[in-house]
Amino acid sequence: MRIAQFVGSLIEPLGGAEQYCLELARWQRDQGHDVTIVTGWVSPGIEKSLAAEGLPVRVVRSRRPYPPDRKGSKPAAVLFHGLDLLGSLRLAPPVRRVLAEPWDVVHVHRFAGFGAAVLRSGRPTVMTVHDYGLVDTTTTLLRHGREVETAPAVQRLRTRVTNRAVRDTRLIFPTERLREKHVQWGLSLPETTDVIPHGWRGAPPVAEPAETGPAVFLFLGKLISAKGVELLLEAWGDGLPGAELWVAGAGPLESAVQSAPNVRALGWLDDTGRRAALAAASVLVLPSTWPENFPLAAAEGVLAGLPIVSTTIAAPPVLHDGVNGVLAAPDAASLRSAMQQLLDPATRARYAAGSRELALDLDFDTHGRRIEELYGSVVGSSIGAGA
Secondary structure, three states: OEEEEEEEEEOOOOOHHHHHHHHHHHHHHHOOOEEEEEEEEEOHHHHHHHHHHOOOEEEOOOOOOOOOOOOOOHHHHHHHHHHHHHHHHOOOHHHHHHHOOOOOEEEEOOOOOOOHHHHHOOOOEEEEOOOOOOOOOOOOOEEOOEEOOOOOHHHHHHHHHHHHHOOOOEEEEOOHHHHHHHHHOOOOOOOOEEEOOOOOOOOOOOOOOOOOOOEEEEEEOOOOHHHOHHHHHHHHOOOOOOEEEEEEOOOOOHHHHHHOOOEEEEEOOOHHHHHHHHHHOOEEEEOOOOOOOOOHHHHHHHHOOOOEEEEOOOOOOOOOEOOOEEEEOOOHHHHHHHHHHOOOHHHHHHHHHHHHHHHHHHOHHHHHHHHHHHHHHHHHHHHHHHO
């Protein structure tokens, strides 16, 4: 099968959607499929690494007026969103030429820069919905740090255009909550959609972790407000007795992390570094302040056999409150209290056992086969429609 995996950018540090796209592409390549990654921006190091792996990357000029790892000025941001809207109505010529090639399946992960019109390529098209970009330009449903229940007027107008683009697309939602919130914000779902939780690869968990020394609370992710970095630092304060806080990631809040007392800043970690940090950790902390979809950091924590602490608004699907971790209200006092619960070794051991059981549901081979079967049904229905 000839597959085009579309993702808006592959700029270091990679987000969860980009990491998932690459992992799926690797799995499909290993199954013998002809996979090409199509993107508008790519870091040279990532492009070189993927080429060495035998994963070709096609860089297609997009309408994005500035790189995705930079914050544009207000006029540039207005221009970007205007071009994004145009891209929902009409494909840019370079993108049209790529989509004219004989792909069996076009799988879209992020269309920023390409526009939602990439979903109307005329090819059998699948989209994995990683965030709220179909209905919200911020992708988070947050306004002034708080989740809102209904879309603002400008977003509703944009969604009307997006609804035209998704009519013939097979949408994959990692969780039912994500699908429901899209409907709440005005997305008209195609006739058939699917809820398929992500799979992920990770180091096998230690069967009976033996801990000595302080309990290590680990944060993995981009250092941005939506990931709850400021909330975590406030909850941590001057620290917890018998515990350490390790923060791994990069982003705008990196200086705040580096200057926080009693916090070990690890910077952005590669796969080897992440696995080492997870192996050394006692608890994974995911303090996000937006309704997360399927955060891969949480999946990595489960695969490593770690208890997880998160917020009720993030509510990652791999965290079962009271089984493999704790959900706390998204305020500093509640998060600190939840972390204090995990200072008890017996509690950590009980929740770690819960994560080891739940890790079985994250098998990537099983997940990859489900996506492969979905491709087959999409290609088959497309042939039938054209007969």
